[in-house]
Each structure stands twice: as structure tokens, then as C-alpha cells.
Amino acid sequence: MRDLFFLVWESGRLAWNAMTANLLRTVLSLLGIAVGIFSIISVYAVVDSLERSIRQSVQGLGADVVYVQKWPWGGGGGEYPWWKYFQRPEVGYADYQRLSEFGVRGADAMVLINGTSATVSRGNSSVEQTEVRGITYDYAQLNQLKFQAGRYFTDRELRSGLPYCLVGADVAEGLAAAGPLIGSSVRILGTEFQVIGVLAQEGSSLVGESHDARVVVPAKWIVGHVGDELNGSAIQVRAQPGVNVAQLKEQLRSVLRKIRRQAPSSDDSFALNESSTLSSGLDQMFGVIGLAGTVIGGFSILVGGFGIANIMFVSVRERTGQIGVQKALGATRGFILAQFLLESVLLSLVGGLIGLALAGILIAVGAAVSDFELAVSLENVLTGIGLSAFIGLVAGYAPAEMAARLDPVEAIRFNQ
Numbered sequence: 001m002r003d004l005f006f007l008v009w010e011s012g013r014l015a016w017n018a019m020t021a022n023l024l025r026t027v028l029s030l031l032g033i034a035v036g037i038f039s040i041i042s043v044y045a046v047v048d049s050l051e052r053s054i055r056q057s058v059q060g061l062g063a064d065v066v067y068v069q070k071w072p073w074g075g076g077g078g079e080y081p082w083w084k085y086f087q088r089p090e091v092g093y094a095d096y097q098r099l100s101e102f103g104v105r106g107a108d109a110m111v112l113i114n115g116t117s118a119t120v121s122r123g124n125s126s127v128e129q130t131e132v133r134g135i136t137y138d139y140a141q142l143n144q145l146k147f148q149a150g151r152y153f154t155d156r157e158l159r160s161g162l163p164y165c166l167v168g169a170d171v172a173e174g175l176a177a178a179g180p181l182i183g184s185s186v187r188i189l190g191t192e193f194q195v196i197g198v199l200a201q202e203g204s205s206l207v208g209e210s211h212d213a214r215v216v217v218p219a220k221w222i223v224g225h226v227g228d229e230l231n232g233s234a235i236q237v238r239a240q241p242g243v244n245v246a247q248l249k250e251q252l253r254s255v256l257r258k259i260r261r262q263a264p265s266s267d268d269s270f271a272l273n274e275s276s277t278l279s280s281g282l283d284q285m286f287g288v289i290g291l292a293g294t295v296i297g298g299f300s301i302l303v304g305g306f307g308i309a310n311i312m313f314v315s316v317r318e319r320t321g322q323i324g325v326q327k328a329l330g331a332t333r334g335f336i337l338a339q340f341l342l343e344s345v346l347l348s349l350v351g352g353l354i355g356l357a358l359a360g361i362l363i364a365v366g367a368a369v370s371d372f373e374l375a376v377s378l379e380n381v382l383t384g385i386g387l388s389a390f391i392g393l394v395a396g397y398a399p400a401e402m403a404a405r406l407d408p409v410e411a412i413r414f415n416q
Helices: 002-021 024-057 092-100 157-162 169-178 219-225 243-261 275-318 319-329 333-369 378-404 408-414
Strands: 066-069 107-122 124-137 147-150 164-167 186-187 191-199 214-218 234-239 271-273
Touching: 024 275, 024 333, 066 107, 066 243, 092 107, 092 219, 092 234, 092 243, 107 169, 107 214, 107 219, 107 243, 124 169, 124 219, 147 169, 157 214, 157 219, 164 169, 164 186, 186 214, 191 214, 214 219, 234 243, 243 271, 275 319, 275 333, 319 333, 319 408, 333 378
Parallel strands: 124 214, 164 191
Antiparallel strands: 066 234, 066 271, 107 124, 107 186, 107 234, 147 191, 164 214, 186 191
16 A cells, blocks of 8 residues: 555656646646536536526426316427317316316316416506416415515405406516505506515526516406416316326316317317426436537547647657656556556646636626526536546556556667
């Protein structure tokens, strides 16, 4: 163990001296690795941050929730067969009522979601293109609503379709000039709505489930003033504890086919969607993106590896006489091999660390100037260090082997 430690220490010391003796050449050599590691780690960090954000948004849809809709999510990996679905009826309030009357075994909560887009105004302030979402009572159970102020709807308010509303944080900010919102009125589609609650800031969501830019109203009001079976309407159904989503979907399918009086041989006139559909699609998508990032960054690292190999061959040639002296004084083949391999690995690691630092700076700047959460994970850092060491080892092996095989007499005479 002591001999091994001495071998590594001496080899590392000689390698470091050789690197610092030719500082300009060393810097030029490690730039290739630095650019390669910078490229691949930046891609990994962005992709990982994007994937994490999307998956968190998808998880917010609920792993135990089934969405009854007109259109199925995803396309099975091929062309999306839209022509099979466009003539289906939209899901509407009538479907929700019949489902509630029939009852769905295994369902814990059920809510209709419909809506439209409109301008929300108050005094001289207005917020255009606001999503006006209509809901039924169980919405609060399936969606974790947090309030800045005010309260949620009562069951009677929602069943009666009374003109009461909840206002998202961004909409509230746009209407706040006229004073406190709670208890005041806002105008939506020609109707005065009383604001009973202001929702807390949630932040952006890549799946579109943030309430910040929404106004929430009774679904019954939407049906009476805008219409039923609106585009994008859905019925959320959550499974009871102990009931898996597959069982719930079978129960829903059976009841919905009865409600819509579908013949046994006919296809479903509705889609039963779940978050796992999106998750499986995300696995494929991010697998392809990650592979593309690896290939792009891999070419950069490969170029850097060739640069290190070239410099190491030059270094062996310049130090041939020194190698001969070392061998004449008893240096073993393993010592010479370790010396040049360590030099190559150190050169690559320094370049890799510079690349990691540059990637960290880029990600930090990106996170500071945007609302998107970006970060270089520990896994990314370890990947960058591991790749650097591996490239240094591979690029330096041939020059190190050539140095280790030199004949001491010929090596001493080389520079004479």
C-alpha cells in the first residue's frame, strides 16, 4: 500500500510539474475538454430541469384521477388518429349529472370542469384573455387550492350557478387598482360577479394547471350563459383508497356507455385519460432528447480528447531523454505509464472542472433572468467529472504506453 501511494504521489507530482512548465500548451489542450463538458452538462441540466418541472406538473393532475373527455391524450407513439375522435360529443353538464345519479363504484370524488375565455373588468381595470373555469363542488378536493383571502364556494352556490367567483393571483393583481377585491364585483361576459376568494400565487405550470391567470366560477353558470358541451370540458373522477385506476376506468366506461346508450359493438364516444399516459410519453420524449444531447456533447468531448492525445504525444517526445534517465535510475514501466496517464487525466479533469464552472454560470444566469427553475444537479456534476477522467484516461493511454516501452539507452541518446 505504501509503494502504491508513493507511485501515485510521485507520478502525480511529475505530471503536475510537466503541466505547469508548459502553461500555454496546457491551457490550449484543456479548452477542448472544457467546451465539451460545458456543452453536454448544459444540455443535461436544461433537460433535467425541464423534465422535473413537467413531471411535477403532471403529478399535479393526480395519479389516482381519471379524466373523462372527448379527446384521448397522446397518440400511442405514431400519428394521432384525430379523424376517429372529432365527431364525438364534448363532455357536458348532462354527463356529469347522470354520472352522479347513477353513481360510479370506486369513485371518491367527481367534478365537472368547463369554461371559456373572456375579459374580466373592474372599474377602469381589465384583464383580457382570462380563462374563466367553471367547476362543481368537489373541485377543491381534487385540486389543492390555497387562498390569499376569502373562501371557497358553498355547495348551494355552485348548484344554483350563482354569480360568485374566485380570482387567481395574476388576475387579482391586474384588478387591484380599485381597492380590495373581496366582496367587490367584477364584470365577466356582461354579468357582475361577486369576488368571494383570491387564490394564492402558484407560479407557472408547463401543463397549464396554474390558477394564477384564471377566474373560477360555477359550472352551472357557464352552462346557462355560454352553453354546455364546451371545447375542453372534462369530468375529473378520483379513485377511492384501495381502488386502482384501471378498476375505476372500467366502472366509468360501463356507466358512461349506458348513459350515452351505446350499442355493445360500437366504440366508446369518450376518452378516459390518466396521468400515466403522459408519463409514458414523457419517458420516450426525454429519452430521445437526452440521447441527442449526449451525441452533440459527445462530439465536442471527442475533439477535446484528440487534442489531449496529440499534446501527450508531443510531451512524450519532448521528454524522451528524461524518461531514459528515469528508467536508468530504476523507474519501472508501471511508474512511467502512471506518470503520463495521470498527466492526461489531470489535464482532462482541469478542463472538465472549467467546463462545469461555465455550465454552472450559464444555468445560474438563465435561472436569474427567467421564471424557469434551472439547476445543475449533483448527478450532472459527477457525470462531468467522470467523463473528464474517462476521456483523459483513454486519450492518454497510447502516449503513456509509448513512453513506458522506450528503451532507456535509446531514450537517453535521443536528445543528444
